[in-house]
Amino acid sequence: MTIALETQNLEKQFGGLRVTRDLSLKVEQGARHALIGPNGAGKTTVINQLTGVLKPNSGRILLEGQDITDLPVHKRVLRGLSRTFQINQLYPDLTPLETIGLAVSERLGHGGDWWRRMGTRNDVNGEIADLLSRFHLLDVMNEATVTLPYGKQRLLEIAVAIAAKPRVLLLDEPAAGVPESERHDILAVVGSLPRDVTVLLIEHDMDLVFSFADRISVLVSGALLTEGPPEEVARDPQVKAVYLGEEAVDV
Amino acid sequence: MSTASDVGYHAQRQARWHYGEIAFWLIVLACGFAFPSRYLIMTDILRLALFAMSLDLILGYAGIVSLGHAAFFGVGAYAAGLLALHGIVKEPVLALIVAGLAAMVLGFATSFLVIRGVDLTRLMVTLGIALLLEALAERFSNITGGTDGLQGIEMQPIFGEIPFDMFGKTGFFYSLAVLFLLFLLARRVVHSPFGLSLRAIKNNPLRAAAIGIPVNRRLIAIYTLAAFYAGIAGALFTQTTAIASLDVFAMERSADLMLVLVIGGTGYLYGGLIGAVIFRMLQELFSTITPQYWQFWIGLVLVVIVLVGRQRLHRWVLYVPNLIIRQIAGRKAIVAVPESDS
Numbered sequence: 309m310t311i312a313l314e315t316q317n318l319e320k321q322f323g324g325l326r327v328t329r330d331l332s333l334k335v336e337q338g339a340r341h342a343l344i345g346p347n348g349a350g351k352t353t354v355i356n357q358l359t360g361v362l363k364p365n366s367g368r369i370l371l372e373g374q375d376i377t378d379l380p381v382h383k384r385v386l387r388g389l390s391r392t393f394q395i396n397q398l399y400p401d402l403t404p405l406e407t408i409g410l411a412v413s414e415r416l417g418h419g420g421d422w423w424r425r426m427g428t429r430n431d432v433n434g435e436i437a438d439l440l441s442r443f444h445l446l447d448v449m450n451e452a453t454v455t456l457p458y459g460k461q462r463l464l465e466i467a468v469a470i471a472a473k474p475r476v477l478l479l480d481e482p483a484a485g486v487p488e489s490e491r492h493d494i495l496a497v498v499g500s501l502p503r504d505v506t507v508l509l510i511e512h513d514m515d516l517v518f519s520f521a522d523r524i525s526v527l528v529s530g531a532l533l534t535e536g537p538p539e540e541v542a543r544d545p546q547v548k549a550v551y552l553g554e555e556a557v558d559v
Numbered sequence: 560m561s562t563a564s565d566v567g568y569h570a571q572r573q574a575r576w577h578y579g580e581i582a583f584w585l586i587v588l589a590c591g592f593a594f595p596s597r598y599l600i601m602t603d604i605l606r607l608a609l610f611a612m613s614l615d616l617i618l619g620y621a622g623i624v625s626l627g628h629a630a631f632f633g634v635g636a637y638a639a640g641l642l643a644l645h646g647i648v649k650e651p652v653l654a655l656i657v658a659g660l661a662a663m664v665l666g667f668a669t670s671f672l673v674i675r676g677v678d679l680t681r682l683m684v685t686l687g688i689a690l691l692l693e694a695l696a697e698r699f700s701n702i703t704g705g706t707d708g709l710q711g712i713e714m715q716p717i718f719g720e721i722p723f724d725m726f727g728k729t730g731f732f733y734s735l736a737v738l739f740l741l742f743l744l745a746r747r748v749v750h751s752p753f754g755l756s757l758r759a760i761k762n763n764p765l766r767a768a769a770i771g772i773p774v775n776r777r778l779i780a781i782y783t784l785a786a787f788y789a790g791i792a793g794a795l796f797t798q799t800t801a802i803a804s805l806d807v808f809a810m811e812r813s814a815d816l817m818l819v820l821v822i823g824g825t826g827y828l829y830g831g832l833i834g835a836v837i838f839r840m841l842q843e844l845f846s847t848i849t850p851q852y853w854q855f856w857i858g859l860v861l862v863v864i865v866l867v868g869r870q871r872l873h874r875w876v877l878y879v880p881n882l883i884i885r886q887i888a889g890r891k892a893i894v895a896v897p898e899s900d901s
C-alpha cells in the first residue's frame with residue numbers, strides 16, 4: 309500500500325508543555341483513518357502541524373512521499389491536502405456562493421484574476437452549483453454566512469474543504485456542536501466522500517468513529533498509545549482505561 | 560435556468576451597475592457645469608476622494624490600517640512637481656502616470672514591512688515611513704526646495720492641446736476624468752476573484768490560507784496598487800495647484816483620510832467619495848461659523864459617528880438613493896451593502 313500522509317518523529321512544544329511527542333503516523337492511500345483520544349490529547353495540534361498552521365519543533369511531514377514540512381499553508385492545499393476546522397473558520401460577511409467560489413477559483417488557478425468579474429467562468433460556476441446542491445446550501449447561497457444556522461455553517465465548513473478537491477482530507481470533529489436533528493446531513497456527507505480521497509478523521513463520537521474508520525490511532529498526551537483496526541482497538545484494555553476514565557469525567 | 564448559470568448570475572450581482580451609481584456620477588459631472596465659481600474647492604474634493612479611495616482599497620477590502628498613506632501622496636506630488644519643473648516629462652498625463660509609478664515602487668518596497676504584524680504595528684510602521692520621507696524631503700532641500708517647497712512649476716497643456724486655466728476649469732475636469740477612470744479600474748478589481756480573495760483575507764486570514772489563497776502575495780499586490788492611486792492623487796495635487804511643499808507628507812493628511820472613511824464608510828468604494836464631500840463641506844461650514852474651533856467640531860462629528868455607529872449612518876446617507884433604486888429595481892438592489900469593519 310502507498311502512504312498518502314506520514315509524520316516522522318513529530319515533536320511540538322508550547323513553552324514547557326510537550327503537546328506532540330515523537331509522533332510517527334502513517335495514513336494509507338484511500339484509508340478511512342481515525343485519530344482519537346481524550347480532550348487535550350493534542351489531536352488538533354497535529355492537524356495544525358500537518359497543514360502548516362503550526363511549525364513542529366522537530367520531525368518531518370510527508371505528503372505522498374514528498375517532504376512538506378517547510379511549505380506554507382496555501383501551497384500544501386494546492387498539493388492536495390485540505391482540512392476542516394473543529395471550530396468553524398468561515399468568512400462572516402461572505403455568502404456560501406462566494407466562499408465556495410473562492411476555493412474553486414483558487415484551485416483552478418484563477419484566484420488572482422483581477423480583470424475579470426467573479427462568476428464569468430462556466431467551469432467555476434458549474435462546480436460551485438454542484439457543491440452547493442450536494443451540501444444543501446442552494447437555498448441560502450446568497451445569505452451572509454454569519455446569518456446561517458449552525459448546522460448550515462458546519463456543512464459550509466466541510467464544503468469549502470472539499471471544494472479544494474483534496475487527495476487527503478483532514479476532518480477535525482466535523483459533527484462537533486451540531487444538534488442531533490442536523491447531524492444526519494453531516495454524517496451522510498462524510499460517508500459519501502469518494503473512495504480515492506484519503507480521510508483522516510478526528511472525532512469524539514465513538515459510534516461515528518467505529519462506523520466510519522477502517523483504522524484507528526489513539527493519541528494520549530501527545531503520544532501514540534496504540535494503533536490498529538477498529539475491533540482490535542476496541543478490545544485494547546489501555547484504550548478502555550483511557551476512555552472509561554474520560555467518560556466518568558464527562559458524565 | 561440551469562443552476563450553473565444561476566450561480567453565475569448571482570455571483571455577478573454586486574458587480575452590476577446600479578441606477579444609483581449612474582445617478583451619482585451624473586450629479587458629479589453636473590456639478591462641474593452648475594458651480595463654475597467653485598472649481599478650486601471641487602477639485603480639492605475630487606483629489607481627496609481619490610486619495611480616500613486608495614485607502615479604502617487596503618482598509619475596506621484587505622483590512623490593512625495605515626496612518627502613513629500620505630507617504631505615497633507626497634511622493635506622487637513631488638515626482639509630478641520635479642518632472643514638470645525640470646521639464647523631464649512635460650505632458651501632464653504622462654507625468655501623472657510616471658509619478659503614480661514612483662509611488663507604486665515605494666509601495667511595493669514598503670509592503671513587506673506593512674503586511675507583517677497586527678494593526679498596531681501596521682499603524683506605527685506606516686506612520687514611521689511617512690515621517691521618514693518628510694524628514695528626507697526636508698534634508699535634501701536642494702532637490703525638494705526644503706520648507707519653501709517646489710516653486711515656479713508651470714504646467715504644459717494636457718496632450719499638448721488643453722491648457723490649464725486660471726479658474727481651474729481644466730483642472731477640475733482633468734481630475735474628474737482621472738478619478739472616474741481609476742474608479743472604473745478599482746470597481747473591476749474589487750469585484751474580481753482577486754478582490755473577493757482580499758475580502759476573504761480580511762474576514763479570516765486563517766481560512767483564506769487554508770483554501771489555498773497566497774495571503775501575503777495578495778496583500779502586497781493591493782498595497783502596491785493603493786500606493787499607485789495615492790501617488791496619482793498627490794500628482795494631481797501638484798499639477799492642479801502648481802505647488803508641492805513638505806506638508807504633502809504631513810500626518811494630518813493621513814489622519815484626515817481616516818476621518819473621511821469613517822464618515823463615508825469602507826468597503827463599497829463610494830465611501831471615500833461621499834466622505835470627501837461631507838468632510839470638506841463640514842470643514843467649510845465649521846470654519847465659517849467658528850474659524851478657530853473648526854477642528855473641535857470635526858472631532859465632535861467623529862465622536863458622534865463612532866457612538867451612533869457607522870452602519871446606521873451609512874443607511875442615512877444612502878437612504879434616499881436606495882429608496883429610489885428600490886422603486887425601480889426591486890428590494891434587493893441597493894447602492895451599497897457596507898460591511899462591518901475590523
Ligand SMILES: Nc1ncnc2c1ncn2[C@@H]1O[C@H](COP(=O)(O)OP(=O)(O)O)[C@@H](O)[C@H]1O
Nearest residue numbers: 322325327345346347348349350351352353354
Ligand atoms: N497555541 C497554543 N498555545 C499553548 N497551548 C496550546 C495551544 N494550542 C493547544 N494548546 C494546548 O495543547 C494541548 C492539546 O490541545 P489540542 O491539540 O487542541 O487537543 P485536542 O484537539 O486533542 O483536544 C492542550 O493542553 C492545549 O491547552
Ligand SMILES: [Mg+2]
Nearest residue numbers: 351352353394
Ligand atoms: Mg481538538
